[in-house]
Amino acid sequence: MAGVSHHPGCHRTLMAILATLAALGCGLFPTGSAASVHARQAGPRLQRRAIAPAASSQPQWSPSLCLSKSCVTAAYNILNRMDTSVKPCDDFFAFACGEFNKSTVVPDEKSSVSEFSLLHDELQVQMRKLIDSPILDDDAPAAVLLKKYFKSCMDKETIEKQGLQPLHDILDEMGGWPVLKGSAWDEDAFQWTEAVFQNRKRGYSDSHMFSFSVSADVKNYSRRHISLGDTSLGLGRKYLIKGFNDSDVQAYYNFMVEMALLMGAEPERAKQEMESALRFEMMLANISLPAEERRNASKLYNKMTLDQLSQLAPIVPWVDYTNKLLEDAGHQVSSNESVNVNHPEFFKNLTGLLQVTPNRVLANYLLWRVVKGSVSQLNLAARDVRLKFYGQVYGVTEHKPRWKECLGSVLGKFTIGAGSLYVQNHFDQESKTSALRLVSDVHKEFDMMLQEVTWMDNVTRERAVEKSKTISYYIAYPDELLNDTLVGEFYENLTLSDDNFLRNKLNHSIFAVNYSYRKLRDPVDKKDWRRHSRAAVVNAFYNTVDNSITFPAGILQGGFYNNDRPQYLNYGAIGFVIGHEITHGFDDRGRQFNAEGELQEWWEPETRDRFLDSAQCIIEQYGNITVDRVDMQVNGITTQGENIAEQRRHTDRAPRLRPLPAR
Structure with a gap:
């Protein structure tokens, strides 16, 4: 429901209460009028009394008392959430949901209850x-x-x-995480595009530098096209643009450093190199489109060929890059392939950013995203490190069962x-x-x-x-x-x-990615x-x-x-x-x-x-x-x-x- 589950506890039932509270009380009230609501302020005790027909041309119907298990359960659940000490015309939310808010405790492993x-x-x-x-x-x-x-x-x-060994093996297969390898890491052998291809082959996201997907063409919904957009960030843009010293950004930085230390990095190297990687991610955030500007769908629809995209962002070999991401899905493209570029300015700015960023920083960032994407499948020590970050940013302080x-x-x-x-x-x-x-x-x-x-x-x-x-x-x-x-x-x-x-x-x-990419044609x-x-x-x-x-x-x-x-x-x-x-x-x-x-x-x-x-x-x-x-x-x-x-x-x-x- 487009975010509806983030509303407070029983917010979604308010209109239901207006329409059904009388029926739940004793099934006698034909409408949810203010008068009938006030009549029940004294308490939720069920009473039965006669109601004179209203002088109205609207249809009337005879109320009946429902005492089935489902009715009684529904009545109990609604009445148990109400605070009848509050006058509904003073604060209807408190009247309808007050007891729910008072009695509900948000567990430490959750950020909300609804x-x-x-x-x-x-x-x-x-x-x-x-x-x-x-x-x-x-x-x-x-x-x-x-x-x-x-x-x-x-x-x-x-x-x-198994501990962290499965992740160590993957990182080594991908050329090694520089923060762990130290001076033994070969900077000249690294290409960020190859790192993206390795992610794709091994089951990690191929959207850590910029997003790549196959989606329906919103101006011709009978067909699909390749869609390119801003990067998928490890921490939300709204946090990262606040700067390195923001408390939430610092929590993310500590997460990065502590994971590097857990994996065996030297403390000072971990602090320095993870800061550089984080500052690169912050720059990616700053050239990304704010959420406020992403609500205009026409602004996100910019069709061009890969050849035209090469002129906008020449640092990426677009035809080869696209073909390598699609090859396991059985597709190949040429320079005249039409793609949708959600935010052209991002790719223009990304070109300049990549030109001035050292390979070591790029590798530390991309491999950090591999590490972060693996934590849920790792041991308790790794998940405990992430939990500290979750506690600071999202208020979640305990692991779920x-x-x-x-x-x-x-x-x-x-x-x-x-x-x-x-x-x-x-x-x-x-x-x-x-x-x-x-x-x-x-x-x-x-x-x-x-x-x-x-x-x-x-x-x-x-x-x-x-x-x-x-x-x-x-x-x-x-x-x-x-x-x-x-x-x-x-x-x-x-x-x-x-x-x-x-x-x-x-x-x-x-x-899942192969299934999506295979549908291109x-x-x-x-x-x-x-x-x-x-x-x-x-x-x-x-x-x-x-x-x-x-x-x-x-x-x-x-x-x-x-x-x-x-x-x-x-x-x-x-x-x-x-x-x-x-x-x-x-x-x-x-x-x-x-x-x-x-x-x-x-x-x-x-x-x-x-x-x-x-x-x-x-x-x-x-x-x-x-x-x-x-x-x-x-x-x-x-x-x-x-x-x-x-x-x-x-x-x-x-x-x-x-x-x-x-x-």
Whole structure:
């Protein structure tokens, strides 16, 4: 859900409470009026009393008391989060979520707790029971891979026994990490491009100097192209641009130095050479595009041939460089290959930076990124060094339980296999069908709102309605996940063992990148089931280039959705999330793409200007919020997409009231 899981605890349930609190109390209140909320301030004790019919032309319906297990559980969970000592008209958030905030303790291994994270914890327990078990003769091929990967991660004895030697072997094969080799390192033999190729061959990222990927052409979505962009940094740009002496940057520097020391570097050499490597990374950050300027998709679309790119950034042998990254995927290109360069100025500045940076600094930086990318698969001593860094920057001061770390890695890397295993054991077709109907109902309401907004001209409105009606739904899971043969075929080129965690991780990375790069010449199939198979995920998504919304099976449970409870609860909870995701198609980013998901300006100038003026108000509104506990100000620009989706319901009409299905 485009970052929705970062919201505070039960923030996402606020609208659900407004719509359903009366029903949860005793099922008697036909609307969530202020009067009825005040009537329940005295406490959450259930009472039954008669309500006189309101003098209104709106439809009325007879309330009923639901005492099923699902209803009672839902009522308990909502009431248990409320602070009824607070008047809802004084502070509705405190009223609705106050007790949750008071009673919830964020574990040391987490940086936050939310409804999403709590539900994810439940999903992890479900998945652990399926994966943390012996391999059986009748296990599906994908299930075997998941179990092997998990087992290799859980094999702490072997990992500790191997220590840092597997990483030392890899670094030596790549020419050695200068900070470890000292004067024995051969600077003349080093070429940074060759180091990138070595990363690609061995399963490490090939985007440490600049990003390289195969993606859909957003102006012609039927085809793919090579996309080149700013570097993938080891620490976020927003930190690195603060300077070497910033406390968070110093924590990152200490991480670098302590890992070098752990690997056997001399203390003074480690300090000096890691500082040089860090200062190079800071320069990469400074020539990268700020996140605030990456929201304009047109600005990131700059097509040119490799020959033209060679004139912009002549320091890279572009045809040879591209062919070496693509050769294992079976492709070759020529100088007239058309590529998209997200940020041309970056490559111009990178050329100058590479020309003045010594090979030793480049090698120390690139090999540091290999070391950093290996820590999760190494022994406890290495992970303890990283934990100190996490504690300073992210507030995480304890390791997760090992099984959670391992399961998280499995769920993140094997989305199709994990999704198949999850839906075959923990989801039913009836819930999928009911959820689809719910999505359709909320979508119809959104379309009616489009017809009534007063700031949109008729031409733009027609195009907006067309785009809305074209939105595709991907609910719960694609049926192909129930076919073990199809799922197994997806992983047929992946080989894993059950006793070499680092090698398994690298093998999977090679497999995943090859899969992506092989698609360079393939037409884009928006409905390809493999694109919509992230079923074991507690989140929701809007995809701009697909013009689609996805609600995985993982979120269609718990407080968000339950097919065995009255549907008004689901409309209040997951229904709010559905409206949020649909609105992303028309937020500051989504509005840049047309009904086919292609980058195109389809708004009439006056309406576009009115939208941007209103968006600026939201930017300023949220940009003026400071969180006192951490003395941090909200970035109104980078959060505007989420904030627009949260404040979507602004029309001049009174809300319609109509009965929702009871079941």
